Amino acid sequence: MSEQLIGTAMRRIDGRQKVTGAAKYAADHPLPGMLYAYGVYSTVASGKIVRIDDQAAKAMPGVVTVLHHGNLPTLHRTPNAPLNVKEILHASRVDEHRLPFEDDGVYYPGQFVALVVANTFEQARAAAHKVKVEYQAKDAVRSLAQGLKTKGARDGGRGHKRGDPNAEVGTQRIDVTYTTPVEVHNPMEMHATTAWWEDGRLYVYESSQGVLNHRNLLANVFDLPPERVEVRAPFIGSGFGSKLWPWPHAIAACAAAKVTGKPVQLVLPRAQMFTTVGHRPDTIQRMRMATDANGKLVSIRHESFNSTSTLDPYTEACGVVTKNLYSCPNVLVSHSIAAVNRGTPTSMRAPGAAPGLFALESAIDEMALAVGMDPLKFRQLNLSTTDESVQLPWSSNHLPEAINTAAERFGWHQRDPRVGAMREGDELIGYGMGACNWDAFQVPAEARVTLRSDGSALVQCAVQDVGTGTYTIVAQTVAQLTGLPVDKIEVELGSSAFPPGPVSGGSWVTSSIMPALAGATRQALERLRGYAVAASGPFADGDVQALTIEGGALVNGEQRVSFADVLKSQKLARAEGRFQSGMPVNPTHSFRSFGAHFVEVRWDPGISRLRVARVVSAIDVGKVVNPLAGRNQVEGAIVMGLGMALFEAGEFDPRSGLPANNNYAEYVVPVHADMPEIEVILLDYPDYNLNEFGARGMGEIGVTGLAAAVANAVYHATGKRIRSLPITKEKLMA
Amino acid sequence: MTDSSKTVNTFTPTVEAIETSRRNFLKFGASGAAAVTLSGVLPGMAAQALAQPAVIDAHTPKAGERRIRLTVNGVAQELNVATNAILLDVLRDRLQLTGTKKGCDHGQCGACTLLVNGVAINSCLSIAVQHDGDAITTIEGLAQNGTLHPVQEAFWEHDAYQCGYCTSGQIMSAVAILQDPAIGRDDASVREAMSGNICRCGAYKNILAAVQSARGKMARVG
Numbered sequence: 030m031s032e033q034l035i036g037t038a039m040r041r042i043d044g045r046q047k048v049t050g051a052a053k054y055a056a057d058h059p060l061p062g063m064l065y066a067y068g069v070y071s072t073v074a075s076g077k078i079v080r081i082d083d084q085a086a087k088a089m090p091g092v093v094t095v096l097h098h099g100n101l102p103t104l105h106r107t108p109n110a111p112l113n114v115k116e117i118l119h120a121s122r123v124d125e126h127r128l129p130f131e132d133d134g135v136y137y138p139g140q141f142v143a144l145v146v147a148n149t150f151e152q153a154r155a156a157a158h159k160v161k162v163e164y165q166a167k168d169a170v171r172s173l174a175q176g177l178k179t180k181g182a183r184d185g186g187r188g189h190k191r192g193d194p195n196a197e198v199g200t201q202r203i204d205v206t207y208t209t210p211v212e213v214h215n216p217m218e219m220h221a222t223t224a225w226w227e228d229g230r231l232y233v234y235e236s237s238q239g240v241l242n243h244r245n246l247l248a249n250v251f252d253l254p255p256e257r258v259e260v261r262a263p264f265i266g267s268g269f270g271s272k273l274w275p276w277p278h279a280i281a282a283c284a285a286a287k288v289t290g291k292p293v294q295l296v297l298p299r300a301q302m303f304t305t306v307g308h309r310p311d312t313i314q315r316m317r318m319a320t321d322a323n324g325k326l327v328s329i330r331h332e333s334f335n336s337t338s339t340l341d342p343y344t345e346a347c348g349v350v351t352k353n354l355y356s357c358p359n360v361l362v363s364h365s366i367a368a369v370n371r372g373t374p375t376s377m378r379a380p381g382a383a384p385g386l387f388a389l390e391s392a393i394d395e396m397a398l399a400v401g402m403d404p405l406k407f408r409q410l411n412l413s414t415t416d417e418s419v420q421l422p423w424s425s426n427h428l429p430e431a432i433n434t435a436a437e438r439f440g441w442h443q444r445d446p447r448v449g450a451m452r453e454g455d456e457l458i459g460y461g462m463g464a465c466n467w468d469a470f471q472v473p474a475e476a477r478v479t480l481r482s483d484g485s486a487l488v489q490c491a492v493q494d495v496g497t498g499t500y501t502i503v504a505q506t507v508a509q510l511t512g513l514p515v516d517k518i519e520v521e522l523g524s525s526a527f528p529p530g531p532v533s534g535g536s537w538v539t540s541s542i543m544p545a546l547a548g549a550t551r552q553a554l555e556r557l558r559g560y561a562v563a564a565s566g567p568f569a570d571g572d573v574q575a576l577t578i579e580g581g582a583l584v585n586g587e588q589r590v591s592f593a594d595v596l597k598s599q600k601l602a603r604a605e606g607r608f609q610s611g612m613p614v615n616p617t618h619s620f621r622s623f624g625a626h627f628v629e630v631r632w633d634p635g636i637s638r639l640r641v642a643r644v645v646s647a648i649d650v651g652k653v654v655n656p657l658a659g660r661n662q663v664e665g666a667i668v669m670g671l672g673m674a675l676f677e678a679g680e681f682d683p684r685s686g687l688p689a690n691n692n693y694a695e696y697v698v699p700v701h702a703d704m705p706e707i708e709v710i711l712l713d714y715p716d717y718n719l720n721e722f723g724a725r726g727m728g729e730i731g732v733t734g735l736a737a738a739v740a741n742a743v744y745h746a747t748g749k750r751i752r753s754l755p756i757t758k759e760k761l762m763a
Numbered sequence: 764m765t766d767s768s769k770t771v772n773t774f775t776p777t778v779e780a781i782e783t784s785r786r787n788f789l790k791f792g793a794s795g796a797a798a799v800t801l802s803g804v805l806p807g808m809a810a811q812a813l814a815q816p817a818v819i820d821a822h823t824p825k826a827g828e829r830r831i832r833l834t835v836n837g838v839a840q841e842l843n844v845a846t847n848a849i850l851l852d853v854l855r856d857r858l859q860l861t862g863t864k865k866g867c868d869h870g871q872c873g874a875c876t877l878l879v880n881g882v883a884i885n886s887c888l889s890i891a892v893q894h895d896g897d898a899i900t901t902i903e904g905l906a907q908n909g910t911l912h913p914v915q916e917a918f919w920e921h922d923a924y925q926c927g928y929c930t931s932g933q934i935m936s937a938v939a940i941l942q943d944p945a946i947g948r949d950d951a952s953v954r955e956a957m958s959g960n961i962c963r964c965g966a967y968k969n970i971l972a973a974v975q976s977a978r979g980k981m982a983r984v985g
């Protein structure tokens with residue numbers, strides 16, 4: 030090992046492609062003879078298709094075919110098994126199990142009811158508007174409240190109980206209910222598929238966070254051996270969870286390519302990004318807490334309800350952090366679900382924890398106020414020192430330091446605790462804080478590292494770079510272990526033909542692939558050492574163990590031979606290593622990442638303007654492999670957290686259940702002008718209990734706790750406790 | 764995937780506004796003053812624009828089609844397009860210039876931003892046939908002989924992206940904004956002016972840093 034590359038801020042190796050427009054996303058492959066598909070989507074929330082009249086559409090110029098439930102060849106479902114991370118490299122998961130066009134039922138608005146395939150995009154789009162669909166509409170379940178009332182709640186699992194949470198203990202109590210709306214991932218790149226068949230094989234460019242899972246799914250759906258399907262996603266216009274598991278469009282496009290015998294491209298319109306590719310469901314969370322006379326928590330009950338679809342059960346596990354962030358002897362966490370006529374929800378960045386920590390960290394603030402303590406001191410008093418939900422020590426938990434460091438940078442000590450006491454000009458100033466928290470995982474992954482006789486190395490893994498910097502992190506890791514310069518490391522990701530890699534989710538990519546890369550690199554180096562000491566090798570009959578690695582060369586004392594020359598001496602092109610890493614077995618620690626957000630809001634009551642002016646966050650995610658890309662991840666998550674706090678809510682017409690703001694103008698996300706000053710402090714304590722590099726992953730944690738910090742700051746400025754997201758000016762003026 | 768080439772900022776503006784495009788300035792609502800200033804940033808097109816166009820379609824237009832000539836990144840092209848075809852789709856599907864992205868198709872996200880006669884527009888809102896005779900610069904046309912435009916270089920240096928999908932649009936807007944005397948140089952003005960370009964990854968802080976640092980480099984060159 031030579032130069033320290035792991036931990037170095039380094040610009041991305043795929044940067045030139047991204048800034049020149051050369052990076053190819055799923056819809057950037059105009060193939061010869063390619064057809065374009067455009068969907069027809071249900072305009073009722075519940076019902077039955079009575080008739081589809083496609084005559085006018087078929088008569089339009091360029092139209093090749095119109096597919097629907099009446100004429101699509103038989104497809105097959107994928108097994109309906111819950112996610113088992115141990116088996117993640119064999120997964121073939123979906124969240125919505127029903128196949129597109131499976132029957133004449135309509136289960137949610139925006140469901141695919143037909144697909145027009147034509148020679149050009151313009152022709153397909155024009156013809157799609159000519160397809161007439163007659164529905165027999167049924168009364169739809171249009172909201173979570175209605176679902177709970179009419180169908181009742183089902184247990185959503187993932188609960189927790191310890192002590193006696195129902196006992197009326199403590200001297201101070203709160204009993205409050207928080208709500209969060211439907212949130213929509215809305216990655217910039219709309220879901221897209223480019224598919225073609227060749228000699229009984231299926232090839233797909235898909236906007237996917239999991240090419241391997243996607244391949245396995247398509248193999249099941251089209252009854253093919255997995256080797257006959259290849260799914261590629263060299264670049265993804267991000268996903269935030271919406272592209273983890275395949276959705277109906279992906280299957281529909283492959284079916285259209287099969288039926289027509291031509292390549293087919295299907296891009297979802299933005300409106301359908303709100304209906305048929307998942308969303309974060311709305312939640313209702315009742316939170317009861319009690320403390321003793323000294324302000325120590327003695328009881329927490331967190332009961333969460335979320336909407337799911339009528340097709341599939343989906344649990345937004347809001348209480349998973351409640352069970353162990355704070356020390357408390359009596360805890361109850363429960364999740365219940367109720368079906369509504371919407372598409373199936375799915376994981377959205379920090380699923381469960383994002384809405385869950387809005388409730389938990391708001392409630393902690395309310396509890397601190399009830400006992401008359403500073404919210405920071407109240408947290409410090411009550412933070413857990415072990416994971417009390419599983420009775421294991423934390424692998425590495427620097428939350429107290431994160432809170433103190435961020436508080437100091439932020440200037441928390443200047444906070445006047447009285448409501449509305451801080452002002453500047455016309456603006457009331459509020460300071461609020463919230464803890465953030467997310468899982469740390471290592472899941473199985475496999476990589477291939479090939480040292481080549483031209484002095485370069487090729488690294489391959491069926492994992493994806495969804496924008497987090499994975500290409501660069503892979504190059505840094507292999508460069509560090511071989512001593513080759515980063516620009517000699519060629520990285521290929523995002524094809525199911527490469528050694529199996531996990532879906533890009535759960536913030537586990539970095540922590541999972543680094544051990545696989547290390548294993549593969551070491552194996553390649555071992556092979557190379559073997560060649561070096563072979564009879565005709567440069568270190569013939571030498572001691573293999575004595576050969577060290579330095580700057581892309583094997584070294585023994587004075588003698589130094591580059592990898593390339595070792596290979597050339599044997600007339601070999603390559604030395605290959607391939608290694609599959611696993612996951613911690615019988616872990617002796619509990620692994621999570623920790624952090625704290627401090628937020629300054631400004632409320633101008635004269636013009637009813639609320640803005641977030643400043644965010645200071647300190648994050649403990651283990652070793653930070655590339656601080657440039659890593660800080661960017663946390664900043665981006667903070668931006669999404671601001672959207673959650675102030676703007677984002679998927680709305681549905683209360684009469685029809687149809688989406689009401691399914692576009693980028695009315696579903697408001699943060700833009701440049703909304704940006705506060707953001708400062709992110711990365712604590713950088715390696716977590717060697719998790720893996721040899723000490724890296725835990727950082728894609729999701731930043732979005733958690735931020736909305737609560739904003740709500741707490743809003744209370745401090747205005748005296749209004751907003752318990753329902755987003756915090757709009759209407760709610761403040763009410 | 765590897766790229767270690769050091770890029771020197773030798774960017775030189777080369778172009779004057781192109782005659783045939785003048786009439787479209789008003790049609791698309793851009794101010795003449797802005798357009799004249801902005802034309803300075805269009806890399807090498809005037810010379811090639813006069814050359815023989817590359818003929819994409821030799822046949823006469825079919826019913827529902829019109830024949831148009833576009834000068835794209837300095838290369839003149841002649842093709843038949845459907846009268847309902849959108850400029851963004853024509854560039855991506857017909858000319859295979861897929862660097863310009865589609866994020867909404869409704870003028871709400873900025874992913875499709877490019878320059879028409881030096882003016883930044885949302886190409887998803889523009890009918891292709893209205894651009895007959897226009898000079899168009901896309902993300903693919905910014906670098907000159909492999910040398911990145913200062914804005915591209917700054918985006919790379921400052922990690923002003925994550926997934927990269929909004930990046931083409933952000934860069935094209937930044938190029939236009941940095942040349943527009945009506946837009947202030949301070950951070951708040953840049954944020955305001957860039958607000959038509961959504962970055963769902965939230966790389967706004969780095970994008971702002973990139974735009975401001977490119978400003979310095981462009982000024983030094985110009």
Ligand code: FES
Nearest residue numbers: 866868870873887
């Ligand atoms: S695609 Fe043109 S503005 Fe969104």
Ligand code: FES
Nearest residue numbers: 925927962963964
């Ligand atoms: S970099 Fe992903 S949307 Fe901007």
